[in-house]
Amino acid sequence: MKQILVMEPLAQEGLNLLATAARVTIAAGASAADLAALLEQADALLVRSKTRVTAELIAAAPRLRVIGRVGTGVDNIDLEAATHRGVVVVNAPYGNTVSVAEHTLGLMLALARHISEADRSMRAGRWEKTAFEGTQLRGKTLGLIGLGRVGAAVARRALGLEMKVKAHDAFVTPERAAQMGVAWVTLDELLASSDFVSLHLPDTEQTRGMIGARELARMKQGAYLINCARGSLVDEQALLAALDSGRLAGAALDVFSREPLPDCALLHHPRVLLTPHLGASTVEAQRDSAVDVARQVLTVLEGGVPEYPVNAPALSAEELSALGPFMDLARRLGQFYAQWSGNHVQSVELICCSELAGQRTDLLVSSLLVGLLSARAEEGINWINAQWAARERGIAFAARLEPDTMPSGWTHWIELKVRTNGEMRTVTGAVLRGEPHIVQVNGYWLDFVARGMLLVSEHREQPGILGRMGTVLGDAGVNIHFVQVGREERGGAGLLVMGLDDPLTAEALQQVLALPSIRTATMVRLG
Secondary structure, three states, X not given: OEEEEEOOOOOHHHHHHHHOOEEEEEOOOOOHHHHHHHHHHOOEEEEOOOOOEOHHHHXXXXXXXXEEEOOOOOOOEOHHHXXXXXXXXXXXXXXXXXXXXXXXXXXXXXXXXXXXXXXXXXXOOOOOHXXXXXXXXXXXXEEEEOOOXXXXXXXXXXXXXXXXXXXXXXXXXXXXXXXXXXXXXXXXHHHHHOOEEEEOOOOOOOOOOOEOHHHXXXXXXXXXXXXXXXXXXXXXXXXXXXXXXXOEEEEEEOOOOXXXXXXXXXXXXXXXXXXXXXXXXXXXXXXXHHHHHHHHHHHHHOOOOOOOEOOOOOOOHHHHHHHHHHHHHHHHHHHHHHHHOOOOOOEEEEEEOOOOHHHHHHHHHHHHHHXXXXXXXXXXXXXXXXXXXXXXXXXXXXXXXXXXXXXOOOOOEEEEEEEEOOEEEEEEEEEEOOEEEEEEEOOEEXXXXXXXXXXXXXXXXXXXXXXXXXHHHHHOOOOEEEEEEEEOXXXXXXXXXXXXXXXXXXXXXXXXXXXXXXXXXXXXXXX
């Protein structure tokens, strides 16, 4: 009988399901010696956010086939080590959607009616009815930054309260937003016009610190900020300054940059409503997530394909060996575009100029969408749910095989075409010497390995550009390890890509943008 090790508390419904097909051992609080013995026999491991599933822990479990994360985030699991060992990692990205959405609405109502302050006042023996005059939600504007699964659930509920709902999400089209009854707007427009702003994005390189002093200063006077997504999205010191200046009337936070929240100014601010990461803390969310993960774990142990694999394609070893490099290339093309452009995507087309790569264009499209959507999607995007996630966001996608269109001397060529805001942009890649290369961007010929930290800049050619950029980077202490330049013609428009050892600070990036003839400058990380 299969052995399943449960490392943290799990809803009884999940335990009952596991017990129908395996021997279940609860290992919460086990000593190091006992845990080592249990790991030797474990076929599956179930964890929440507390357990760190390291490479060493995985190595200590020779029979391990699947790790189930009861929840969404998998940053406590060494995915590289799991993948290297052939261990499937699954999660439950949809089990807590309703609970987080309802918690968001609860915090918004509490802010609007000063419920927390009124409660404290009464417990102190006061009856201050006039001191806590609130505002009704009907007719107010809610701005959602992120319109994925939770953002969409919040939108539906806010519309039921007769609120006006606006949203900004680079990977949801205005047409798709309109179908939900939501107005798609730019981020600046959302900040300036919303009475309540609610965040619904994951923690990524692109979203970290996205609500800082600049964004808070652009918010409507007297607005409220709500964050039930990730604490890293908000610059907490800038938020305190915005509250102290009166720019914001209040904030409600369920997540923080450090958890548990240490003693700090947020704890003592009179206009900040705090909850200890309770978004998914409902009986129903715990039950649904536990059952989702338990079902997938049993599916993997029975040799099937799970619903939400984080790291595992359903391919034979032979197919994976042949197609793996092209799937990796397609994912990196999507990654590059998502970070370089940032505009909302209307349609995606993948052109395969290789018979070998074209054997499974469905997998290549899914890999491309994983790279394209992962930077901004709340839910975990993988090759199985990527096409579904694109459809949900109103993004059309297609692929076609055109082996005869490849330039002479090239093999295994893949081109990405993205339509956005009425214009077409392209990124082309090739597998060269076993490595993923980007060889063309928007018609500019380049050649660099699609890996690591990149500075991508559109400019108009003039002498000294490279030198001035190099000076800015040198002053910032950032080393350049390659430079590629593509241009239309002498003195015309061009595209410059620099490989960097470290990311540029926001200040250094602004200095690059301020240089003469520089039109855009964007940091891109490929991995």
